[in-house]
Amino acid sequence: MSIDGQPTTGPDAAGTPAAASAPAHRRAVIVGGNRIPFARSGGAYAKSSNQDMLTAALDGLIARFGLQDERIGEVAAGAVLKHSRDFNLTREAVLGSALSPETPAYDLQQACATGLETVVGLTNKIKLGQIESAIAGGVDSASDAPVVVSEGLREVILDLNRAKSLPQRLQILSRLRPKDLAPLAPGTSEPRTGLSMGEHQALTTAQWKIPREAQDEVALNSHRNLAAAYDAGFFDDLLTPYRGLTRDGNLRPDTSLVKLATLKPVFGKNLGADATMTAGNSTPLTDGASTVLLSSEEWADSRDLPKLAAVVDAEAAAVDFVHGKDGLLMAPVFAVPRLLSRHGLTLDDIDFFEIHEAFASTVLSMLAAWEDEEFGRTRLGLQGAFGKVDRSKLNVTGSSLAAGHPFAATGGRIVASLAKTLHEKAGAEGRPVRGLVSVCAAGGLGVAAILESL
Amino acid sequence: MMPAQPVILGEMPSLSKLYVNAAAPAARRRLLGTHDGSVLPAESHEVRGVTVDVGNLTAYQHLIGETASDVLPAGFIHALAFPLAMSVLNRDDFPLPLLGMIHLRNSVEQRSPVLFTDALDITAHVENLRGHRAGTQVDVVAEVRLAGTADISWRGTSTYLAKGVFLPGIDKPSAATVRTDFTAPDPTGLWQLGVDTGRAYAAVSGDFNPIHLSVLSAKALGMRRSIAHGMYLAARALADVGAVRGDSFIWDVDFEAPVFLPCRVALDISTVQGTAGTWERSDFAAWNPRSGRRHFNGSVRSF
Numbered sequence A: 001m002s003i004d005g006q007p008t009t010g011p012d013a014a015g016t017p018a019a020a021s022a023p024a025h026r027r028a029v030i031v032g033g034n035r036i037p038f039a040r041s042g043g044a045y046a047k048s049s050n051q052d053m054l055t056a057a058l059d060g061l062i063a064r065f066g067l068q069d070e071r072i073g074e075v076a077a078g079a080v081l082k083h084s085r086d087f088n089l090t091r092e093a094v095l096g097s098a099l100s101p102e103t104p105a106y107d108l109q110q111a112c113a114t115g116l117e118t119v120v121g122l123t124n125k126i127k128l129g130q131i132e133s134a135i136a137g138g139v140d141s142a143s144d145a146p147v148v149v150s151e152g153l154r155e156v157i158l159d160l161n162r163a164k165s166l167p168q169r170l171q172i173l174s175r176l177r178p179k180d181l182a183p184l185a186p187g188t189s190e191p192r193t194g195l196s197m198g199e200h201q202a203l204t205t206a207q208w209k210i211p212r213e214a215q216d217e218v219a220l221n222s223h224r225n226l227a228a229a230y231d232a233g234f235f236d237d238l239l240t241p242y243r244g245l246t247r248d249g250n251l252r253p254d255t256s257l258v259k260l261a262t263l264k265p266v267f268g269k270n271l272g273a274d275a276t277m278t279a280g281n282s283t284p285l286t287d288g289a290s291t292v293l294l295s296s297e298e299w300a301d302s303r304d305l306p307k308l309a310a311v312v313d314a315e316a317a318a319v320d321f322v323h324g325k326d327g328l329l330m331a332p333v334f335a336v337p338r339l340l341s342r343h344g345l346t347l348d349d350i351d352f353f354e355i356h357e358a359f360a361s362t363v364l365s366m367l368a369a370w371e372d373e374e375f376g377r378t379r380l381g382l383q384g385a386f387g388k389v390d391r392s393k394l395n396v397t398g399s400s401l402a403a404g405h406p407f408a409a410t411g412g413r414i415v416a417s418l419a420k421t422l423h424e425k426a427g428a429e430g431r432p433v434r435g436l437v438s439v440c441a442a443g444g445l446g447v448a449a450i451l452e453s454l
Numbered sequence B: 001m002m003p004a005q006p007v008i009l010g011e012m013p014s015l016s017k018l019y020v021n022a023a024a025p026a027a028r029r030r031l032l033g034t035h036d037g038s039v040l041p042a043e044s045h046e047v048r049g050v051t052v053d054v055g056n057l058t059a060y061q062h063l064i065g066e067t068a069s070d071v072l073p074a075g076f077i078h079a080l081a082f083p084l085a086m087s088v089l090n091r092d093d094f095p096l097p098l099l100g101m102i103h104l105r106n107s108v109e110q111r112s113p114v115l116f117t118d119a120l121d122i123t124a125h126v127e128n129l130r131g132h133r134a135g136t137q138v139d140v141v142a143e144v145r146l147a148g149t150a151d152i153s154w155r156g157t158s159t160y161l162a163k164g165v166f167l168p169g170i171d172k173p174s175a176a177t178v179r180t181d182f183t184a185p186d187p188t189g190l191w192q193l194g195v196d197t198g199r200a201y202a203a204v205s206g207d208f209n210p211i212h213l214s215v216l217s218a219k220a221l222g223m224r225r226s227i228a229h230g231m232y233l234a235a236r237a238l239a240d241v242g243a244v245r246g247d248s249f250i251w252d253v254d255f256e257a258p259v260f261l262p263c264r265v266a267l268d269i270s271t272v273q274g275t276a277g278t279w280e281r282s283d284f285a286a287w288n289p290r291s292g293r294r295h296f297n298g299s300v301r302s303f
Helices: A050-065 A089-095 A114-127 A151-162 A166-173 A197-207 A212-231 A257-261 A269-274 A297-302 A332-342 A360-371 A373-378 A407-429 B015-023 B025-032 B054-064 B074-089 B197-205 B215-220 B230-245
Strands: A028-035 A074-077 A105-107 A133-140 A265-267 A286-296 A309-318 A352-355 A434-441 A445-453 B004-009 B043-050 B102-110 B120-132 B135-146 B152-163 B189-193 B249-255 B263-273 B279-287 B294-302
Touching: A028 A050, A028 A114, A028 A297, A028 A407, A050 A089, A050 A133, A050 A286, A074 A089, A074 A114, A089 A105, A114 A133, A114 A286, A114 A309, A114 A407, A114 A434, A114 A445, A133 A407, A151 A166, A197 A265, A197 A269, A197 A360, A212 A257, A212 A360, A265 A269, A286 A297, A286 A407, A309 A332, A309 A407, A332 A360, A332 A434, A332 A445, A352 A407, A360 A373, A407 A434, A407 A445, B015 B074, B043 B074, B054 B074, B054 B197, B054 B230, B074 B102, B074 B120, B074 B135, B074 B152, B074 B197, B074 B230, B102 B230, B197 B230, B230 B249, B230 B263, B230 B279, B230 B294
Parallel strands: A074 A105, A074 A133, A352 A434, B004 B043
Antiparallel strands: A028 A286, A028 A309, A133 A286, A309 A445, A434 A445, B043 B120, B102 B152, B102 B249, B120 B135, B135 B152, B189 B263, B249 B294, B263 B279, B279 B294
16 A cells, blocks of 8 residues: 555546535524433343434433424434344334434434534535435444354255255255354454454555554543543533443543553554554444534524524545555545635634544544545645644543444534533633544545534 | 331342242242231331442333433333332232232332433332232332432332232222223324243343243243233333423333234324423333233323
C-alpha cells in the first residue's frame, strides 16, 4: 500500500457541488438525545435483544421530551448484527414504544456509520420540508448476535420444503453431513479479504508507523475524558439507566499508561515487532443503543424544546481497500476534506472534533495522513498537508475506546454528545461554535458531518 | 375485613415445597377440605425486601411478548407474589381444599411503575369467602409496596373457586351470573400455542402446577390434556395492548373456558377512546377459532 502514485481525487475532483451553488434549505436541528449506557458484550445486556435496547433508548427519549402519543415524522435506526426476523426492527421498536403507532419508521444499515447516516438522511428530509420531526438511532448487540445455520443445512432445509415425495426427502436428507449441523456465529472479517477489522487496521497502523505509546495515550484520554464528563454530570440528560447500568460498563476511570502498557498485542501479531494494537487501545465488543431527536426549528419552538445544534452538511466516502490502496478504515480521511472544502472551511475552523475511535490507531492514522505533505498533494489534491487537528479539541467527552462501540449506536452517541458540547460552549463564549463528526466503517466506508451550535 | 397482625416470613416461600406439602399425608386433611370451619384466616402473610432476578425478568418479558424494559410487567409481579399467596391458602385454618381450585377472575391495579432494581415488601391475605353456583369462591389479595414505604404500587385480587365445595353458613348466590352470549368478532390476532406453552410459562413464573406441564401430569389431576396458565394468557393480552396503557392501569380478566394445548387462540383487542380522543380502555377477548367458544375476556384501563 502506498500513499503516492495516485492521481488527484481531491475535493473538487469528486464532482461535489461548490458551496455557492448549494440551495438554501431550512435548518434541521438536534433537540437532544438519549442512549442507554453501553455494556461490555456478555455483560448487563447479555439477554437483551436489539429491539429491547432500542425501545429502552427510545422510551427514555420520549419521556425526556414529552413525546408520548406523538406522531413523529419518521424514525430511522438500524443494527449491524441483525437477525433476519428483525427486518422491521425500528418499526417494531416504535410499536413497542410510547410514540403514536402512526409514526413511520425504516431500517438502515451502513456498518458502523449506520447511526450517523440515519441522522444525515433524516435531517435531509427535514431540510427539504418532507417531515418536521424525526428520531435517528442505532443499536447493536454483540451478545445476542444472530447465529445462522451452515450453508449445507440451509440448502437441505430449503430443498426439503420443495420436495414432493418421501424418497425425494430421504435423498435430500442423505446429503446432510455432521459438519453441516454446526452453527455459524457472525464474524467481523471483511468478506473480500478474510482479514478482521483489527488485522486490517494493523496494516494501516504499521504503514503510518503509529507507535504503541501514542495509541495508549489516545485510549487513556478517552477514559479520562469520559470519566470527567460523567463526573461533571454531562450525561445526566443524555442517558437513561438500563438493566442496572448507570455508566458505560467499559469505562475504566483509573486506567493508566502503565496499566495499558502491560497489555499484549492482539492484532497484527504476524507483523512481528510492529504489533502495537492491544485490547486497551482497541474498542471491545459492546451492547447498547442510542437515539437523537431531530426537527425543524418551528417544530422545536412550538413545543418549547431546546435547539442544541444544526446539522449543516455531511459527506460519505469510500476507499479501495481490497488490494491495499488505502486502509480499510481510512475513508473519513477523504470525506472530511471534501466536506470542509464545500463550505470553505479548514481544520482550524473546527472547535470540536469527534473522530470515532474504532481503534486508537485509526484516529492517529487519519491525523497522520492529514499532516502528511505528500498525501495531501497526491491523494487529496491539495497544495500540501490538509492540516493538523488540535488534540485538545478532540473527543473531549471521551469516545469509543472508553464508552465502547455498539456498532450502529455509536453515531447517535456522538451526535447527541457533540450537539450538547457545542451548545454549552456557544453559550459560554457567546459565539457560534462548529463541530466535526467522523465515523469509519467496514467495507472501506466513512461518513463525516458538520454540526453548528444554535 | 381488615387483616390482623401480619405473619412475617423470613423469605419468599418455595412453591415447590408448598405443592409437595400439599401432597404429603399430613396435609391431606387440608388438601381434601375436611376443615370444618367457614371462616377465613384473618392474618396476612408478608415478606419484606423481595428482589427480582433480572435474567428471570428478561425471560418472562420475552416469553409473553413484552419489551425487556426495566419496569416489571404487572403479570410478573403477580408471579412474584404468588408463592406468598399460596402460603396463605396452605394454612391449616384455610377452609377450602387447595387442590383443584379454579382461577375465575383476576384484577390488578398497577398504581405506579415498579422497577426491577426496587426491593419490595409483599403482603397477601384472603377475603370475601362467598358462595358460587358451583361451589365456594374466595379472593386472594396481594399488595406490593416499595420496601419500607406505605403506598401500594401494585394490588392484585385473584378469585378462586373451590368447585363442589359447599361450606356451612355460606349461601349459594340467589341468581347465577347471567352468561352473556358471545359471538366471535373478526380477530385482530391469532396465537399459536405449542404443547410446551405451559412448561415455558412454568419456567419463567416458577409456578410448576402439574395441570400446565404435560398431558400425563394433567391427566393425573383429572384434566384430559394440559392447559395454558391463565396468567400467561392474560399477560400476553396485556402485552398486546401495548404501551398505550401507560405506567398505571387496571387490568381485569375473567377466565371462562380452559385453553387445552396445543391450540390456536383467536384474539380481539378493541380500543375505547374518550371524548378527547385519548385512550380510555382496551377490551380484549380470546376464543377458540374452531368452536367459537370464548376462553377469557377482560380489559385494561387507566388507573
